[in-house]
Amino acid sequence: xxxxxxxxxxxxxxxxxxxxxxxxxxxxxxxxxxxxxxxxxxxxxxxxxxxxxxxxxxxxxxxxxxxxxxxxxxxxxxxxxxxxxxxxxxxxxxxxxxxxxxxxxxxxxxxxxxxx
Amino acid sequence: xxxxxxxxxxxxxxxxxxxxxxxxxxxxxxxxxxxxxxxxxxxxxxxxxxxxxxxxxxxxxxxxxxxxxxxxxxxxxxxxxxxxxxxxxxxxxxxxxxxxxxxxxxxxxxxxxxx
Numbered sequence: 001x002x003x004x005x006x007x008x009x010x011x012x013x014x015x016x017x018x019x020x021x022x023x024x025x026x027x028x029x030x031x032x033x034x035x036x037x038x039x040x041x042x043x044x045x046x047x048x049x050x051x052x053x054x055x056x057x058x059x060x061x062x063x064x065x066x067x068x069x070x071x072x073x074x075x076x077x078x079x080x081x082x083x084x085x086x087x088x089x090x091x092x093x094x095x096x097x098x099x100x101x102x103x104x105x106x107x108x109x110x111x112x113x114x115x116x
Numbered sequence: 117x118x119x120x121x122x123x124x125x126x127x128x129x130x131x132x133x134x135x136x137x138x139x140x141x142x143x144x145x146x147x148x149x150x151x152x153x154x155x156x157x158x159x160x161x162x163x164x165x166x167x168x169x170x171x172x173x174x175x176x177x178x179x180x181x182x183x184x185x186x187x188x189x190x191x192x193x194x195x196x197x198x199x200x201x202x203x204x205x206x207x208x209x210x211x212x213x214x215x216x217x218x219x220x221x222x223x224x225x226x227x228x229x230x231x
Contacts, residue, residue, distance in 0.1 A: 036222070043122070043209050044160070044222040090159060102148070104211075104220060106159045 002027040002093045006107035014115045019078040021110050023065075023091030026072065033074040034092040034104070035065055044090065050074065061085070086114045118144050120212050122223035129200055130231055137195045137226045139210030145190035146212035150220060151183075154207040166193055200230040 007022040025031055032051050036044040048059025055067040061084075065076045074091060091107040119142040129135050139149055148167050152160040164180075166172040166187035174180045182204075184196040193212075197204050207227050211220040 034219075041207075041225070041227065043120075043224040044211075046219060046221070049219060102165070103162055104150075108159045 002031060002095060002105050004091050004093050004105055004107035006089075006091050006110050008110055009108065010111045010113065012113040012115055013081045015083055016080050019063075019076070019081045019085065019112065021076040021089050021091075021112065023074045023076065023107060024072050025074060025091075025093045027093060027095065029095055031093045031095060033065075033067060034094075035059065035063070035074075035076050036090045036092060036106075038088040038090065038109075040087075047076070047089075081112075081114050083114050083116065086112055088112075118212070118214075118219075118221040120146075120210065120221045120223040122208075122210055122226050124226060125224060126227045126229075128229045128231065131201055132199055135197045135200055135228060137197075137208055137210075137228075139193045139195070139212065139223050141191050141212040141221070144212075144214050146193075146214060147190065148213045149187055149193040150211045150213075151185060151193075151195050152209045152211070154209060154225075156207075160209060163195075197228065200228070202230045204228065205230045 003026045005024045034049045035047040038044050047063050048057045050057045050067045058064045063078045088109050090109045092104045094104050121140045123138045151163045154160050163178045164172045164174045166185050168187050168190050172185040187193040209225040211222045213220045
């Protein structure tokens with residue numbers, strides 16, 4: 001079974017400051033890892049994903065995340081926060097295809113607030 | 117990119133009635149669709165997984181007779197909440213995927229309020 005822990009249910013950063021949202025995972029086999037963003041009353045939009053290959057993954061809107069197997073982490077970062085980044089962010093994990101379990105398991109989410 | 121739509125976006129119904137929510141993949145054929153439920157300020161909880169042409173697989177604790185899922189075509193899945201009660205009020209989100217190796221694409225969600 002796999003699980004995801006997002007440290008910090010609320011994160012506030014000033015506009016222009018670094019954004020760091022933390023995600024740690026637990027998986028019995030190499031995982032696929034995802035970050036999704038959710039704006040109020042909307043569905044989820046994929047920011048980026050890690051499957052195989054390069055451990056530093058770049059996504060949309062200037063976000064990136066690094067897969068660190070030794071730390072079982074997949075933290076999301078953005079060098080300079082923008083007001084439009086205010087939203088709920090979810091980290092998710094699934095097992096690699098073919099292993100059997102196709103389900104996405106989500107973390108509890110982190111609400112990002114941008115301070116003008 | 118892959119687009120998934122949901123209809124309706126918002127529905128209010130009386131207790132005891134049934135409500136049908138549609139999930140459509142607009143520009144790709146979805147062999148698998150997923151239905152999630154999200155309570156306020158909480159994460160998404162998977163309710164069921166449906167593969168086109170076969171019965172849905174429900175997660176533990178989800179009543180299959182209450183939440184009827186039909187995936188009759190490669191572009192449409194429906195979730196019917198039968199005999200809705202106020203505790204069924206929630207945000208329901210679907211997602212769709214072409215193949216097992218690919219990403220799930222999420223719909224915009226349907227907010228259900230049962231009075």
